[in-house]
Amino acid sequence: MTLTELKYIVAVARAKHFGHAAEACYVAQPTLSVAIKKLEDELGVVLFERGGAEISVTPLGAQIIAQAELVLEQTAAIKELAKQNKDPLAGPLRLGVIYTIGPYLLPPLVKGMIDKVPQMPLILQENFTVRLLEMLRQGELDAAIMALPLPDHGMTMQALYDEPFVVAMPALHPWTRRKTIPANDLKSENMLLLGNGHCFRDQVLEVCPEMARFSTPGNGMQRTFEGSSLETIRHMVSSGIGLTVLPRASVPDMDANDGMLQYRPFEAPAPSRRVVIVWRKSFTRKAAIDAVCEVVAACKLPGITTLCTED
Numbered sequence: 001m002t003l004t005e006l007k008y009i010v011a012v013a014r015a016k017h018f019g020h021a022a023e024a025c026y027v028a029q030p031t032l033s034v035a036i037k038k039l040e041d042e043l044g045v046v047l048f049e050r051g052g053a054e055i056s057v058t059p060l061g062a063q064i065i066a067q068a069e070l071v072l073e074q075t076a077a078i079k080e081l082a083k084q085n086k087d088p089l090a091g092p093l094r095l096g097v098i099y100t101i102g103p104y105l106l107p108p109l110v111k112g113m114i115d116k117v118p119q120m121p122l123i124l125q126e127n128f129t130v131r132l133l134e135m136l137r138q139g140e141l142d143a144a145i146m147a148l149p150l151p152d153h154g155m156t157m158q159a160l161y162d163e164p165f166v167v168a169m170p171a172l173h174p175w176t177r178r179k180t181i182p183a184n185d186l187k188s189e190n191m192l193l194l195g196n197g198h199c200f201r202d203q204v205l206e207v208c209p210e211m212a213r214f215s216t217p218g219n220g221m222q223r224t225f226e227g228s229s230l231e232t233i234r235h236m237v238s239s240g241i242g243l244t245v246l247p248r249a250s251v252p253d254m255d256a257n258d259g260m261l262q263y264r265p266f267e268a269p270a271p272s273r274r275v276v277i278v279w280r281k282s283f284t285r286k287a288a289i290d291a292v293c294e295v296v297a298a299c300k301l302p303g304i305t306t307l308c309t310e311d
Contacts, residue, residue, distance in 0.1 A: 190242030
């Protein structure tokens with residue numbers, strides 16, 4: 001039995017798919033499948049029920065996988081303990097960030113970290129929230145910056161800042177004559193949203209109740225379109241397809257008029273999201289986390305209220 005085999009069975013249990021688990025572990029599917037079969041033969045048990053489109057875990061397999069998760073977490077803790085007598089600010093910090101935060105936070109964050117702690121370079125990973133949490137559990141990341149709400153994670157979390165949402169519209173849209181936009185009015189417009197898997201899509205639907213209510217067919221909102229990134233959606237809005245909701249940090253200048261887009265704040269109370277940094281409870285380089293928090297607070301992102309609250 002090896003730690004690699006334990007990592008593979010945990011990945012399959014979470015992905016419910018051998019191919020997706022292999023991608024998450026950065027190995028070929030045959031490599032992962034052979035390793036899992038070897039572990040099953042060694043233990044004399046069947047961990048997964050195969051045959052359908054989705055893999056399911058056997059009852060005994062679920063108990064073994066739960067124990068494997070604990071072993072992997074404790075292995076990561078041992079590695080962290082070995083470092084605790086060293087300078088916690090010396091050496092790379094593996095930091096994850098979700099797609100809708102990275103492009104806007106990372107440029108000032110990386111510059112600020114170089115200025116403050118040049119001995120601690122950032123190894124960056126952009127991904128979806130669910131994938132970043134999995135990488136944290138498996139010890140592939142030290143910390144991750146993401147937005148609430150989060151699925152159950154069992155980790156330590158600290159708030160970084162609150163970020164309001166704004167409405168983006170074509171420059172010739174009649175709403176450009178308004179100073180603020182009521183969330184309820186969005187139901188009368190064609191709306192552009194990120195595709196499934198992006199937490200920002202869920203955050204927008206959660207904090208804008210009318211969008212959540214009317215985004216299903218037949219409920220009143222004219223139509224919704226999906227884009228793969230905020231920048232793609234911004235271009236679609238420029239072309240006149242519809243409106244969208246953006247995080248405030250993605251709009252450096254609310255008053256900018258480039259001839260294609262206009263931005264307006266929501267009518268109070270404006271919908272927003274809380275951005276947090278998350279790390280394993282066993283991670284011992286708390287000074288490294290503190291350094292990231294201090295630099296984020298100094299980034300002065302547009303329209304952002306910084307926080308310093310442990311949850």
